[in-house]
Amino acid sequence: QSVVTQPPSASGTPGQRVTISCSGSSSNIGGHTVNWYQQLPGAAPKLLIYNNNRRPSGVPDRFSGSKSGTSASLAISGLQSEDEAVYYCGPWDASLNAWVFGGGTKLTVL
Amino acid sequence: EVQLVESGGDLVQPGGSLRLSCAASGFSFSSFEMHWVRQAPGEGLDWLSYIDLRGSNVNIAVSVRGRFTISRDNAKNSLYLQMNSLRAEDTAIYYCVRESRYCSGGDCPGAFDFWGQGTMVTVSS
Numbered sequence: 001q002s003v004v005t006q007p008p009s010a011s012g013t014p015g016q017r018v019t020i021s022c023s024g025s026s027s028n029i030g031g032h033t034v035n036w037y038q039q040l041p042g043a044a045p046k047l048l049i050y051n052n053n054r055r056p057s058g059v060p061d062r063f064s065g066s067k068s069g070t071s072a073s074l075a076i077s078g079l080q081s082e083d084e085a086v087y088y089c090g091p092w093d094a095s096l097n098a099w100v101f102g103g104g105t106k107l108t109v110l
Numbered sequence: 111e112v113q114l115v116e117s118g119g120d121l122v123q124p125g126g127s128l129r130l131s132c133a134a135s136g137f138s139f140s141s142f143e144m145h146w147v148r149q150a151p152g153e154g155l156d157w158l159s160y161i162d163l164r165g166s167n168v169n170i171a172v173s174v175r176g177r178f179t180i181s182r183d184n185a186k187n188s189l190y191l192q193m194n195s196l197r198a199e200d201t202a203i204y205y206c207v208r209e210s211r212y213c214s215g216g217d218c219p220g221a222f223d224f225w226g227q228g229t230m231v232t233v234s235s
Contacts, residue, residue, distance in 0.1 A: 002154070033219040037155070044205060044228055045147075045155065050221035051212050088155055090222070098171055099145070099157040099222075 006102035017077040022089030030070040032092045112136040119229030132189040132206030140184040143209040148202040203228040
C-alpha cells in the first residue's frame with residue numbers, strides 16, 4: 001500500500017480534459033515537489049512533469065501539473081488516443097527517507 | 111542521445127543471487143545521481159536504491175535493505191545492483207534511472223528524467 005494515493009482508473013473522450021489526483025501527507029507531497037511519469041503500454045516510464053508543474057522539453061503543453069497542500073493533480077487537455085497510458089505521481093518522502101510512487105492511474109481514451 | 115541499457119536479468123532460484131548492470135552513454139555519467147526502480151508484473155513502480163555521484167553515499171529501500179547493494183564505476187560509465195537472497199516477490203522488471211536536479215530559488219529537487227528499458231528478473235524454482 002503506497003503512502004501516496006491515486007485513483008486506479010480515469011477515462012475521457014478525445015478532446016476532453018481529464019485530471020488525475022495524487023493525495024499524500026506532509027512528509028511527501030506537503031513538503032516536497034511532485035513529479036509525474038507516463039508509462040505507455042510495454043514501455044519504460046517517462047518523465048512528464050517535474051517540480052509540481054514544469055514540463056521537460058518535448059512534453060506537449062496539453063499536460064499540466066499543480067499542487068496544493070498535500071495533494072497534487074495532473075491535467076491533460078485536448079485528450080488524444082496516444083495519451084492512453086498509466087500515470088504515476090512520485091514525490092520524495094522525508095519520513096521514509098525514500099522516493100515513493102502512487103499506485104498509478106490507468107487512463108483510457110474512449 | 112542519452113541511453114541507459116540494463117543487462118543481467120535472468121531466471122534464478124529462490125535464495126540465489128544476480129548482479130544487474132546498466133551501461134550509460136550520451137551524457138556525463140559521473141555528473142548524475144542514479145537509481146534503481148523495479149516493477150513487478152502488472153504492478154506499479156517501486157523505488158529500490160540511490161547512489162550519489164562518487165558512490166560514497168547510498169540509500170536502499172527498507173524492503174530490500176541487507177540483500178541488495180548499489181554501486182557504480184564512473185570510469186566504465188556503469189551502474190550496478192547486486193541482489194542476494196532473492197525471493198519470489200523480487201520478480202520484476204528492473205530499471206536503471208537517472209536523476210536530474212532542477213534548481214529554483216535555492217532548492218534543487220530531483221526527478222527521474224531518463225529510464226532504461228529494463229531487465230527482467232524472475233525468481234522461481
